[in-house]
Amino acid sequence: MFARRAKAGIAIALLTAPLFVQIAHAERLVTSLSTHRVLISSNFTGTSLVLFASIEESEAPRDKPKKYDIAITVRGPAATFVTRKKDRVLGLWVNYESRSYPNVPSYLAVLTNRPAAEFGPLELQTKYKLGLSFAAFSPSIVADEDFRNALVRVKKAEGLFYEETNAVTFLTPTLFRATLPIPATAPIGPYEVDVQVFFNGVLAAQQITAIEVVKTGFEAYVAHSARENRLDYGLGVAFLAVVVGTLAGLVFRRN
Amino acid sequence: MSIYLPIAELPVNIFLIFGLGIAVGFISGMFGVGGGFLMTPMLILIGIPPSVAVASVPSHMAASSLTGTLSYWRKKLVDSGLGLVLLSGGMLGTAAGVWIFSLLRRLGQLDLIINLSYIVLLSIIGTLMIVESIRALWRSMHGQAPVLRRPGTHSWFHGLPLKFRFRQSRIYVSAIPVTAIGFGVGLLGALMGIGGGFLLVPALIYLMRVPTAVSVGTSLFLTLFTMLAATVLHAVENRSVDVVLSLSLMIGGVIGAQSGARAGQAIKAEQLRFLLGILVIAVAARVGVDLLTKPLELFSVIPTEAG
Numbered sequence: 001m002f003a004r005r006a007k008a009g010i011a012i013a014l015l016t017a018p019l020f021v022q023i024a025h026a027e028r029l030v031t032s033l034s035t036h037r038v039l040i041s042s043n044f045t046g047t048s049l050v051l052f053a054s055i056e057e058s059e060a061p062r063d064k065p066k067k068y069d070i071a072i073t074v075r076g077p078a079a080t081f082v083t084r085k086k087d088r089v090l091g092l093w094v095n096y097e098s099r100s101y102p103n104v105p106s107y108l109a110v111l112t113n114r115p116a117a118e119f120g121p122l123e124l125q126t127k128y129k130l131g132l133s134f135a136a137f138s139p140s141i142v143a144d145e146d147f148r149n150a151l152v153r154v155k156k157a158e159g160l161f162y163e164e165t166n167a168v169t170f171l172t173p174t175l176f177r178a179t180l181p182i183p184a185t186a187p188i189g190p191y192e193v194d195v196q197v198f199f200n201g202v203l204a205a206q207q208i209t210a211i212e213v214v215k216t217g218f219e220a221y222v223a224h225s226a227r228e229n230r231l232d233y234g235l236g237v238a239f240l241a242v243v244v245g246t247l248a249g250l251v252f253r254r255n
Numbered sequence: 256m257s258i259y260l261p262i263a264e265l266p267v268n269i270f271l272i273f274g275l276g277i278a279v280g281f282i283s284g285m286f287g288v289g290g291g292f293l294m295t296p297m298l299i300l301i302g303i304p305p306s307v308a309v310a311s312v313p314s315h316m317a318a319s320s321l322t323g324t325l326s327y328w329r330k331k332l333v334d335s336g337l338g339l340v341l342l343s344g345g346m347l348g349t350a351a352g353v354w355i356f357s358l359l360r361r362l363g364q365l366d367l368i369i370n371l372s373y374i375v376l377l378s379i380i381g382t383l384m385i386v387e388s389i390r391a392l393w394r395s396m397h398g399q400a401p402v403l404r405r406p407g408t409h410s411w412f413h414g415l416p417l418k419f420r421f422r423q424s425r426i427y428v429s430a431i432p433v434t435a436i437g438f439g440v441g442l443l444g445a446l447m448g449i450g451g452g453f454l455l456v457p458a459l460i461y462l463m464r465v466p467t468a469v470s471v472g473t474s475l476f477l478t479l480f481t482m483l484a485a486t487v488l489h490a491v492e493n494r495s496v497d498v499v500l501s502l503s504l505m506i507g508g509v510i511g512a513q514s515g516a517r518a519g520q521a522i523k524a525e526q527l528r529f530l531l532g533i534l535v536i537a538v539a540a541r542v543g544v545d546l547l548t549k550p551l552e553l554f555s556v557i558p559t560e561a562g
Contacts, residue, residue, distance in 0.1 A: 042499075044259045045266050079558045086553045092546050094367045095555070106558065150554030157552075184257075185265045185302075219261040226262055226494055234490025237498050238483045241314045241505055245321025245479075248509030252322070253329070 028056040029205035031195055038182050038213040046184035055174040055197055055205060065173035069112070069119045069198040071130050072168065074180050076107025076160075076213075077189030083147045083154075099147040104136055106187040107160050111167035111178050120201025128196055128203060132156070132163045159183045186213050188223075262497035263307040269503060271301065276315060276507020283508070284323040284515025286531045287471030288452030289316035289444070289478045292373070292538055294504070303500070306360065310489035310496045313444075315504035317482035319512040320452075320475040326516035327472030334423035334469055338476040340430050341437035341455070345481045348441025353488040356446050360493075370542050372443070377539030380457050384532030387461070391525040424465040424473070436462070437477070444478075445485045452478050453535055460528065467524035 031053040038047060055068060080102045087096035110116075116130035129135045132152050155161035162181060170176045180193065190212055197205040215223055225233045257266040275297055279290035291312045298308035327333050359368055417430040440455045452474045459470035490496045519527060 040259060042259050043257070045257055082557050082559055084555050084557065086550055086555075088549075092367075092371075093548070093550055094546075100559070147554070151556050154552065154554055154556040184259075188264060215261060219259060222261040222498055226490065226496065226498075230491045230494060231487070233498075234487035234496065237314050237490060237496055237501055238317065238486045240498070240502060241317035241483065241486065242321060244502070244505045244509055245318040246325070248318075248322045248513060249325035252326075252513040 026058055027197060027199075027205040028058070029195060029197055029207045030054045030056060031193075031207050031209060033193065033209055033211065036209070036211045038186070038211065039216045040188070040214065040219055041216050042218060044184060046186070047182050049180040049182065049193075049211070051178045051180060051193065051195070053176055053195055053207075055176075057174065066199055067173070068204065069114065070168045070176055070178075071116060071119070071128070071196045071198070072109075072111040072178050072180065073129070073135050073194040073196075074107070074109040074111075075105040075135070075192050075194065076187050077105070077191070078103045079106045079187075080104070081106075081151060083151045085147065085150070099144050101137060101148075101151060103138055104151070106189075107183075107191070108132060108135055108155070109162040109180060110135055110164075111180065112165050113168035113170070113176075115165045119198050124198070124201055128198075130196075132161055136161070159185060160187075182213065188213055188215060258499060258503070260303070260307075260497050260500050262311075262495060263303050263500060265302060267301065267303070267500070272500065272503040273507040276504040277511035278507075279315075280319040280322075280508035280511025281515035281518070282511075282534070283316065283319040283452075284326065284475075284512035284517075285471075285519035286452070286515075286527065286534070287323070287456050287474035287478075287519070288531075289313075289320060289482060290452075290508075291316050291444070292377075292453060296542070298500075304495075306493060306495045307497050307500070309356070310486075310493050311500045312504070313482040313485035313489065314496065314501040315508045317479055317486060318505035319508035320478040320482065322509040322512040323475040323516045324472065324479055326513060327468075327475060327520075330468075330472075330520060331423065332468045332472035332520070333476045334421050334465070334473045335476065336419065337421040337424050337426075337433065337459075337463075337465070338473045340419065340433045341440070341473070341477050342480050344434035344437025344439075345441035345444075345477055346484055348438035348443075349445045349481050349484045349488065350441075351438075352442040352445025353485065353492050355442075357492050359446075368446075370546055372446070373542045374539050374546065376443070376454065377535050378543075380454065381532050381534075381536035381539060383461070384457055384528055384535065388525045388529035388532060392529065395523075395525065421465075424459075424463070424469050426463055426465060428463060433463070440477070441481050444481050445488065453531070456531065467527055468520065471519060471527075 031051060034050040051072065080100060081104045082098050082100050084095040084098040086093045089096060110132055116125055119130065125131055125134050133148065136152060137148060152161055168176050168178045190210060193209045193211060195207050196203060256269050258269045259266045275294065279294045282288065282293065283290040294312045294315065295308050298312065299305050324333060418427060419430055420427045436458050443454060455474045455477060456470045459465040459473065460467055486496060
């Protein structure tokens with residue numbers, strides 16, 4: 001008796017589950033990135049990825065097309081960052097106070113079609129982490145606004161945090177394009193591209209795609225050696241110095 | 256033309272790096288200093304992470320000082336005996352310095368320690384050198400013989416045992432103060448990413464009474480070995496030596512060092528000491544101004560290794 005009831009419960013759950021998804025996401029999002037691997041070689045000076053995405057509406061299109069809002073967030077590998085503030089101690093400007101922020105993306109780009117504040121209420125921005133300051137920190141971190149703002153400001157100045165509010169181009173009301181910048185100083189590691197589509201202040205569709213920034217060839221070999229064969233690597237660089245110094249000594253003696 | 260640095264993880268303009276290498280190499284060859292006290296801050300200024308700059312500059316100094324040493328060696332201006340005794344202390348000092356460097360990096364006060372050490376040391380040494388060389392120049396202008404080397408005057412350390420005669424330097428002293436000088440120079444060299452030559456040259460000239468040109472030649476000789484050791488130790492301890500940056504700096508450095516060595520051998524000893532004094536004071540002033548004026552951005556953001 002009990003077992004049968006449980007079975008029926010599961011059956012109901014299975015039947016209703018897809019329905020809920022259908023309600024939450026009336027639209028389906030199809031995205032395409034120009035590449036999923038950014039390769040860093042000796043002439044790397046930064047690059048950009050092109051994203052195309054199409055919103056597929058389940059209902060038949062009405063006369064007046066829906067006006068969607070798009071937020072594309074590119075997150076680099078997370079790291080713990082320490083923000084230090086200089087203060088005057090005995091007349092000298094030295095690092096004094098500091099705050100540590102875990103799980104901050106080492107690279108962050110937020111591209112939208114218009115300022116995220118216009119998408120809907122403030123709760124929308126905090127819930128879906130729209131904009132640099134919401135996307136950078138875990139929601140639990142609230143204190144010390146000075147230090148948080150400083151982190152965003154410094155990373156922006158370094159070109160590692162990037163925000164643009166008219167970076168999404170609609171080709172048709174349901175097809176859009178954006179260019180995602182990957183700067184020369186981009187940290188190495190796994191990235192994710194999070195595309196969110198909003199309609200009337202509600203999340204309509206979302207898709208997360210993984211990309212990777214990796215060193216190739218010589219750069220990868222050097223980085224690997226410096227990490228894994230430390231002594232050999234160090235001796236190698238020292239030997240190089242001796243060779244270059246001796247060669248120059250010989251060349252200049254003849255002059 | 257830019258080239259990507261695999262360890263620093265950013266691209267740099269290769270001609271800028273060559274240019275820096277040549278300029279600092281020239282100063283290195285001329286004054287017998289490694290030039291790291293100029294190179295390290297300049298690299299940090301163009302955006303190289305401090306840990307990579309400090310660890311990569313020693314290899315540039317090794318190459319420049321080797322070229323310089325060869326030039327002085329041919330003119331018999333290198334005291335290899337004195338150099339080797341200094342070296343024994345220098346090796347120990349370098350090892351201690353690299354260890355302290357990684358300790359300080361964990362504590363996060365590396366900036367302050369480096370800056371304060373720079374200012375205090377550079378101002379004292381620079382001032383002393385300028386005062387002394389102006390006196391010497393004044394005397395030579397008035398036709399008096401230079402009296403830097405007073406026969407019969409002895410410092411306390413001349414009474415210490417283990418005395419050696421260092422032929423090229425024309426001195427007869429105990430190995431103990433020589434080793435101590437070597438240790439101090441090695442320690443500061445590894446700690447501050449500098450060759451320590453700007454400490455060693457005055458120490459040899461004023462404390463040990465070694466002729467200026469031989470001080471420069473011997474300092475280059477010592478810098479070569481301490482910087483080779485610093486390169487290996489930084490690679491093992493901190494993993495932040497960037498071979499592409501190193502090689503680019505080296506190539507510029509050896510070219511500059513050759514011309515610098517010739518320039519240094521061509522001018523008068525007092526003039527050389529005066530110029531070195533000015534250089535040392537200028538560096539101290541620059542760092543001092545940074546520390547005393549309010550920075551435009553009070554905050555700095557640094558990733559921690561725990562990541």
